[in-house]
Amino acid sequence: MQSVTVSIDVPQTPEQVYDFLDVMAHHERFTSHYLTHWRYSGPSRGVGSGATVTAALAGAKTEVIIEVVEAEPPLRCSPAFPPDAPVSGGIAGGCQSGLRRC
Numbered sequence: 001m002q003s004v005t006v007s008i009d010v011p012q013t014p015e016q017v018y019d020f021l022d023v024m025a026h027h028e029r030f031t032s033h034y035l036t037h038w039r040y041s042g043p044s045r046g047v048g049s050g051a052t053v054t055a056a057l058a059g060a061k062t063e064v065i066i067e068v069v070e071a072e073p074p075l076r077c078s079p080a081f082p083p084d085a086p087v088s089g090g091i092a093g094g095c096q097s098g099l100r101r102c
Contacts, residue, residue, distance in 0.1 A: 018074035024049040
């Protein structure tokens with residue numbers, strides 16, 4: 001599977017962006033085109049926060065569990081799918097790729 005890297009410049013500081021992306025429920029806003037029916041578990045933010053979602057991928061729908069497995073404020077949080085999920089890696093975009101001051 002080929003990976004895709006996307007970046008965007010925003011006027012907010014890395015701390016502000018991290019604070020927003022650290023809340024699992026905020027990810028629903030920008031993944032609703034392929035992740036639906038969000039049900040949250042664990043703490044609302046940080047390592048252990050999670051969600052069970054319905055993923056629509058390649059024409060199929062499946063239940064997927066997402067959990068933050070690593071965090072390094074304000075630089076990185078890594079929401080990941082379990083190893084047996086039909087997708088791999090962190091949430092596309094998410095804050096896995098890292099935040100840096102421009």
